[in-house]
Amino acid sequence: MSGPRLPLELLGLIVEHLPDRACLQNCALAASVFVHACQKRLHNQLSFTTSSDKDDAREASQAMPELQPVYTYVEAGRHLAATPHLARYVLRVNILLASEEGDDPADAEELVTAIFKGLMRVTRCALFGADGIMWGTVSSAVRSSLLEWLLAQATLVQIMLSRIAELSKAALLVLLISSPTFHVIEVSLSVDPEPGTESAEEEAEWIRRVNEREWQLIIRELRIAYASSAEDVLQQSEFTEHLNQLHMLETRATPMNLSTLCYPSAATLTMLQLNCVWLTDAAPVALPARLPQLRALQLTIGLYHLYRPTNNPSVAPQSQVLPRLLRAVAADEACPKLSEITLVVLLGPQSALPLAPLSDDIMHPLDDALQALTSLSMLRWLPVAGAFEDRRHEAVVSFEQVVLRGLPHMAKTGKIVVQDSSYEPRLIL
Secondary structure: OOOOOOOHHHHHHHHHOOOOHHHHHHHHHHOHHHHHHHHHHHOOEEEEEOOOOHHHHHHHHHHOHHHOOEEEHHHHHHHHHHOHHHHHHOOEEEEEEOEOOOOOOOOHHHHHHHHHHHOOOOOEEEEEEEEEEEHHHEOHHHHHHHHHHHHHOOOOOEEEEEEEEEEOHHHHHHHHHHOOEEEEEEEEEOOOOOOOOHHHHHHHHHHHHHHHOOOOOOEOEEEEOOHHHHHHHOOOHHHOOOEOEEEEOOOOOOOOOHHHHOHHHOOOOOEEEEEOOOOEOOEOOOOOOOOOOOOEEEEEEEHHHHOOOOOOOOOOOOOOHHHHHHHHHHHHHOOOOOOEEEEEEEOOOOOOOOOOOOOHHHHHHHHHHHHOOOOOOEEEEEEEOHHHHHHHHHHHHHHHHHHHHHOHHHHHHOOEEEOOEOOOOOOOO
16 A cells, blocks of 8 residues: 655655756656656756767867756757657757768758657757857758747747857848847858859748748847847847847947947837946947837946046046936936836955945936936946955945935935845856
8 A cells, every 4th residue: 555645746846956967867766756856857958969979069068067968969869759758848958059060860850850849848949059150051951940940939938049150131030030038149140142042042931931920029138248249130120119128248349339239129128238347438338319118227337437537547437437328318308218227336356345435526427317317216226245255245335325425316315225236247048
């Protein structure tokens, strides 16, 4: 006679606390009641390379341990063919694109097609290019199977592209209509192919297939990690009046002229997030003249942006980056619906406690610009004080004091909120 069984919820909680794959595998072998819960965690992510070389998969596992285990597409295809029930657990797919090889097995196309055929519950898909691979050098069977699968998906909520060169515009369109959230890291787009070539025919065929379908382009969130990618991606007509959230996670490559880069979507943006850590007075960010739907603005800055320029001539002055940005936001009702501004401030280990008063020639114009934003309901400051370790709380309290003293008029309104933050300025994959 069998004993009492634990509720499935409790079994799930037990499995959630297992730290790694080895523990999950041992737990699944210990008792049959744990098999389902362990399999859900063991197989919720599938990572494979489009190369048949096991050394490539091994190198990818070492370079990106968060993707482990990484299979070759041959291994992944045969594994799913032998255990097709595991495909229903896969919620995230990581595909490491490699150039087409001449020694692929005879059933390569069937294997790739079989992998995608079983993956019908995926919510997140990431495409990684090996060493900035060119899209056109990826096997045509892989490209075709991948785009076909994306067009058939109804569950995707996020797609990420990383280090892919000369992505075709047809592929970009398929990617855009497949997911409401789009993350881009070091991606460039191809020029239009020469008419009559095989590439032109392939591009035209995919655009025709997209146009045959009923679809609505809704881009809730676009994250771009490098300015060079932004220039390629944001200027595409597909973004016109469709983009709701834009996150620029790196602005170091060139001075970001967002008034040019995101003008097609300026009318629809509701959230804008900019990493301004590397900006200087000589390399500012220029915003569009109007952002009529913008409700939330987040800027990541350094503490040095709140102090007057150093006397060291080798250091670029940065004192006017923030006042200039917020004056542009407040001017002529450029953002009439802006209700929340978040300023993430990297304090840095070189800061001494207690913090010195912030520079009046920066804070006073900042105070005036903020008061002009009549729609503003909250000014949130998130000091990143991790460098202070044991003195983290002291650093946050000291920062709050200098901010409130530096913005006396805004302080009286009660709209300033200073919160401790474990924020790390990185791309969330």
